[in-house]
Amino acid sequence: MxxxxxxxxxxxxxxxxxxxxQRKLLGKDLDSCSPEELQDIGNQIETSLSNIRARKTQLFQEQIEQLQEKETLLLMENARLAKQCGAQPFQQSNQVVSYLSSCSKSSDIVETDLYIGLPQMRCL
Incomplete structure (x- = not known):
């Protein structure tokens, strides 16, 4: 006992x-700390921050790789569907972006017609 x-x-x-x-690492109750203790706390925080940033970078890289794989699969599926419909697939997604940006720059006219299918590569 x-x-x-x-x-x-x-x-x-x-x-x-x-x-x-824990309170000291959170920046609380630091009044009783010596300069050496404050330096140690600062070093611990910098090390932790470095580890957090490295992990965050790793996660972002993994997400980028997953999204690139998904993009490749979607482009392949798009090409397959376009071939099945007898249409020309877009070679790059930049074509759509450049088309939309050139249309918005070239005129202030709003097109209100509804079209079904791929957009025509022309502007008003």
Whole structure:
């Protein structure tokens, strides 16, 4: 029973130390810190931030790769469907963007006609 009380007291002390450390890492209760402690806290935060940024970069790279794979599959599906319909598939998605931007720059007229199918590569 004595040993359990001793372990419980040790655990409570460790929890208190961890909570104090956490508050300091969050920028709270820094009044009692020495310059060396503040430097150590700053170094820990910089290391953590570096790790977070590296992980974030890795996740973004993985997402980019997944989206590029998905884009490739969609382009292949688009080409297959265009071939099945007997239409010419778009070679690059930039064609649509350049078409839309050139149309918006060339006139202030709004076209209200509804067309079904691929857009014609012309502007009013």
């Amino acid at each position: 004595q040993q359990l009380r001793h372990e419980s007291a040790n655990m409570a002390k460790k929890i208190e130390i961890i909570e104090i450390s």
